[in-house]
Amino acid sequence: MDCFYAAVHMRDDPALRGKPVVIGGTPESRGVVAAASYEARAFGIRSAMPSSQARRRCAHAIFLKPEFARYREESGFIFEVFREFTPVVQGVSVDEAYLDVTEHLGTWGSATAVAVAIKDRVRERTGLTVSVGVGPNRLVAKIASDFDKPDGLTVVPPKRVDEFLAPLHVRNLQGVGPATEKRLLEAFAVRTIADLRRVRESSLVSRLGRYGSQLFDFARGIDERPVVDESVRKSYSSERTYSEDLKDPQRIENEIVEQAERVGAGMAKRELVGSTVTLKVRYENFETVTRSLTLKEPTNDPDRLAQTALLLLGRTQARVRPVRLLGVGVSKLTVAGAREPMQLDLLLPVPSSSVVDG
Amino acid sequence: MKLRIDRAELLTELVPMQGVVERKSTIPVLSHLLLRVRDGKLHLAATDLDVSLTSWCEADISDEGALAVQARKFMEIVRAVGGPTLELSSDDSHALTIESGKSRFKIHGLSAEDFPTLPDVGEAGDLAIGYADFKQMVSKVFFAVSAEESRFQLNGALLKSKDDGLEIVATDGHRLALVERPIDGLKEADGVLIPRKALQELQRFDSDDDLIFRRGEHHLSFRLGRRELICRILEGTFPDYEKVISKDNDQRATFERKPLAEVVHRVALLTGDRSRAVRLRMEPGQMTLSAANPDLGEAVEELACEYEGDAMEIGINPDYMAQFLSAVSTDTVAFDLKDENSQCIGLPVDGDDTRYLCVIMPMRL
Numbered sequence: 001m002d003c004f005y006a007a008v009h010m011r012d013d014p015a016l017r018g019k020p021v022v023i024g025g026t027p028e029s030r031g032v033v034a035a036a037s038y039e040a041r042a043f044g045i046r047s048a049m050p051s052s053q054a055r056r057r058c059a060h061a062i063f064l065k066p067e068f069a070r071y072r073e074e075s076g077f078i079f080e081v082f083r084e085f086t087p088v089v090q091g092v093s094v095d096e097a098y099l100d101v102t103e104h105l106g107t108w109g110s111a112t113a114v115a116v117a118i119k120d121r122v123r124e125r126t127g128l129t130v131s132v133g134v135g136p137n138r139l140v141a142k143i144a145s146d147f148d149k150p151d152g153l154t155v156v157p158p159k160r161v162d163e164f165l166a167p168l169h170v171r172n173l174q175g176v177g178p179a180t181e182k183r184l185l186e187a188f189a190v191r192t193i194a195d196l197r198r199v200r201e202s203s204l205v206s207r208l209g210r211y212g213s214q215l216f217d218f219a220r221g222i223d224e225r226p227v228v229d230e231s232v233r234k235s236y237s238s239e240r241t242y243s244e245d246l247k248d249p250q251r252i253e254n255e256i257v258e259q260a261e262r263v264g265a266g267m268a269k270r271e272l273v274g275s276t277v278t279l280k281v282r283y284e285n286f287e288t289v290t291r292s293l294t295l296k297e298p299t300n301d302p303d304r305l306a307q308t309a310l311l312l313l314g315r316t317q318a319r320v321r322p323v324r325l326l327g328v329g330v331s332k333l334t335v336a337g338a339r340e341p342m343q344l345d346l347l348l349p350v351p352s353s354s355v356v357d358g
Numbered sequence: 359m360k361l362r363i364d365r366a367e368l369l370t371e372l373v374p375m376q377g378v379v380e381r382k383s384t385i386p387v388l389s390h391l392l393l394r395v396r397d398g399k400l401h402l403a404a405t406d407l408d409v410s411l412t413s414w415c416e417a418d419i420s421d422e423g424a425l426a427v428q429a430r431k432f433m434e435i436v437r438a439v440g441g442p443t444l445e446l447s448s449d450d451s452h453a454l455t456i457e458s459g460k461s462r463f464k465i466h467g468l469s470a471e472d473f474p475t476l477p478d479v480g481e482a483g484d485l486a487i488g489y490a491d492f493k494q495m496v497s498k499v500f501f502a503v504s505a506e507e508s509r510f511q512l513n514g515a516l517l518k519s520k521d522d523g524l525e526i527v528a529t530d531g532h533r534l535a536l537v538e539r540p541i542d543g544l545k546e547a548d549g550v551l552i553p554r555k556a557l558q559e560l561q562r563f564d565s566d567d568d569l570i571f572r573r574g575e576h577h578l579s580f581r582l583g584r585r586e587l588i589c590r591i592l593e594g595t596f597p598d599y600e601k602v603i604s605k606d607n608d609q610r611a612t613f614e615r616k617p618l619a620e621v622v623h624r625v626a627l628l629t630g631d632r633s634r635a636v637r638l639r640m641e642p643g644q645m646t647l648s649a650a651n652p653d654l655g656e657a658v659e660e661l662a663c664e665y666e667g668d669a670m671e672i673g674i675n676p677d678y679m680a681q682f683l684s685a686v687s688t689d690t691v692a693f694d695l696k697d698e699n700s701q702c703i704g705l706p707v708d709g710d711d712t713r714y715l716c717v718i719m720p721m722r723l
Contacts, residue, residue: 277508296506297532308508341635341673341721344699345531348597 001078001095002129002150005035008074009064011127020045020061027055027063034066038150071095074126081121085114087271087335090227098138100227104271112155119153136161139223143172161221166194173218175211183207193219236274238262239327245284249319252326256313257306259328264302267330273298274330277305279312282325291315297343298334305330359395359423360447363415365436365458368444371402371413372433374562374585379429380406390426392473393446393454395419400446403476404429409556410476413585421447424470427454435463477588479579483570487524489582491539492569494687495526496557498537498714501681503554504530511594515557517571518549525549527599533678534602535685538713551592552578559587603717604701607694609667611640612707615691619683621659625649626676628657635673635721640695642666649676672698673721679704682716698723 001007005023010016020040025031033054036045043058054061075094082089088100101114108114115132122130129151133144136158143165144154156164170176170184170193184190187207188199196219204212217223238259246252256279267274275298282288291312299305309328313319318326372391380388383406392403399414425448432454436444439458447455448467456463496515504512515528525538527549550573552560560569563582570581573591580587625636628649639646645663650656672695683691688706695702704716 293508295508304508311508311510341723343532343675343721344719346529346534346602346701346717346719348529348531348599349601 002131003035003037003041004074004095004128005066005071006037006040007128008071010037016062020058022051022054022061022063023066024054024063025051026065027051074128077126078122078128078130081118081125083270084121085118088227098141098227112153115153115155119151137221137223138225138227139174139218140164140221142174143168146172165219165221166192166197168193170196173215175215175218180208180211235278235329235331235333236263236267236272237278237280237327237329238266239280239325239329241282241325242323245322245324246326247322252318252323253310253313255326256309256328259326260306260309261302263328263330264300264305267300267333271335272333273300273335274333275299276330276332277308277312278327278329278331279309279316280325280327280329281313281316281318281323283317284322284324286324288325289316294332297345298332300330359393359425360420361395361400361445362418362420363400363444363446365439365442365444367415368400369433369436371415371585372429372436374559375402375404375411375413375429376433377559377562378404378406378409378411378587381430387426387468387472387474389429390468390473391429391432392424392426392470394424394470395422396424403473405474405476406555407474408553409559409587409589411559411585411587412476423448425452425454425467426470426473427465427467431465432456435465439463477574477577477590479572479574479577479588481572483572483581485519485524485541485544485571486568487539487541487571489563489565489567489569493561493563495524495537495539495712496561498685499526499528499535500557500561501685502528502530502533502535502716503557504528505554506530511551511592511596514551514553514592516549516596516599517552519544519547521546527596529597529599529602532675532719533682534599534717535682536599536603536713536715540712549596550578551594551596553589553592556580556587556589603715604696604703607696607700607703609640609670609695610665610692611645611667611695612664612690612692613645613661615683615686615689617661618663618691619680621647621661622676622679622683625657625659626680628654629676630654634675634677635723636676636679637723638672638674639669640665640667640672641669667695668697670695670698671723672702673723674702674718675721678718682718685716686714 006021010021018039020043021037022033022040022045023035024033031051033045033047033049033051035047040058040061045054045057071094079089082097082099086099086101086104090098101111108117111134115134119130119132122128131145131149131152133141133147134155135141135144140156140161144156147154170190171181190196190199201213201216204216208215276292276294278290278292280290293308293312375391383389388406394401398419400417401414403410403412435456439461441458445457452467452469454465454467499515503515512530515526518525522542522544523538523540524544527536560580565582567583572579576591578589578591625647626649628651629636630651636647636649642665643662644660646658646660648658682704686706688709690707692705692707693702698720701717701719704718706714
């Protein structure tokens, strides 16, 4: 996101737009700058700079206290958009994430088209702008996303990685801070990534340790690190407490089918499949039982989930005793068709003669 | 009861009973056999309430009577003792005495009254088929029967009479095996689902006789000589399987069965436990089979085949291939393909007069 904290305030308060806005401690305090609008950055105000110093650089800057709860909520909306495009989302912070769309180009056809669609959808939903970098790996995508801000879109196809990186300063490479930068300059006279490519791997390793080897790869646009969805959900479930205890077996079954459908749809939307199905039943006296069954192959098919949940229903007393709560859950989740080869299913049509009307 | 019986003959009947007896049951009597002496014979019965097996042996009877004995222990004793004949006798305390030569065993049993009443499906048969032929048909589809309890209607195979033919079909949702054999005079009729366990037990016998099949209201009966296996009909609707089988898989690859089975076995050594996938790369005249596993390494092997279709790569579970290749009986087999996401259909080539096919869904790599 572009100046995320500042952008949220400026969106909600038109009076702030076009003005240097600083989010952070007050200039009178010993606080520091958490974020600055582009207008404030024009005065040389940067993140982590003491607020008092920021005030000296721009006397008319507007200082606001950070409201993290607000940013987190906004971040939730944005990540929701990301997950509509791919289940493989690795959040780095509230306003930065890696998305692996390799397997999820869908109807978009290309990563570039996905990137444009993401930008549009984030703007529609939140009114905020996002800068997107598209690349063959995390390293390149990250550098590309910083390349053109705000509201940028930089696409670096695999063939162009070399020429894209060559002129950039080594500070653009992840892990190169002031210390490494200085060491590279002093030991090898390296300033740009093109310079870095001339240094042998063994020399880098002897100066920088194991990181030298990674840096050698980075200079060539090589980055094998996968995008890992760290916020993986452990389970998916739906449950409902009824205003009146359920006694009718048919009604109970219908409710279970409905919840299985809800769970299946939610999982399908996130391209998740799960193999353990759990049915939760709370009787009228609050006694609660759960029954689980693990399927051979993970699924998100609502029919399979419902079928399994109904099978589990037979292992409860739900048709005999009044029920106040029913829940269907799925755990042991995996991403559908991601890394592991996935067994495809035969379509098994039910004979038309046995289809009951209604 | 009191009788003298040929030991070998008794043992022959006891062995197939063991498969039916429920070992893990919480109902003790289900781990027992019912022994009943009547009409000059020793009648034997085993049941797990879903599948039952009955048989009998000739015996010299002194006293009639009945009791239930622990099935496994009884067989172990009959097998372990020497001598050609056994003396069996019981008293009122439901204990069975087994005497042979100088050995004497007394084992505790249960009252015959505790043994479940077995369903009676009647005598007359609806269909007779050579047992060896039937057993071979079952063996060609049994591997595709689902063992997943959540898909109960797939936990069995469909037995269906057609005009002049008998068909057995099984599917677990990933593959489907169908076998059909001509039987003159048979008429098209509704199919019936035979549960998995019954199919398993029906493959244990050895006989040149005909198997007599009869369908009752809730049960099926299979008679083979003196034995009768009765099972509950599996309730549920079997999928419309003819619609499952693709009609437009027009790219055929033909292989020698044995070398193919060996290649599949070798390459599968490097597939993981979690994802059993081998990669089939098809090119004109050749297939390359490979497997890669991040933890183990990789394997690759080429095999010549007759193939003139498009180059394509298909992922497939090697177990599914291997099971088809060991079930099919011809030396040459074919796989009819379409593309990497569509089913592949395994078929015998130049076979006998049975129709056989095994549809296998690929794995997305």
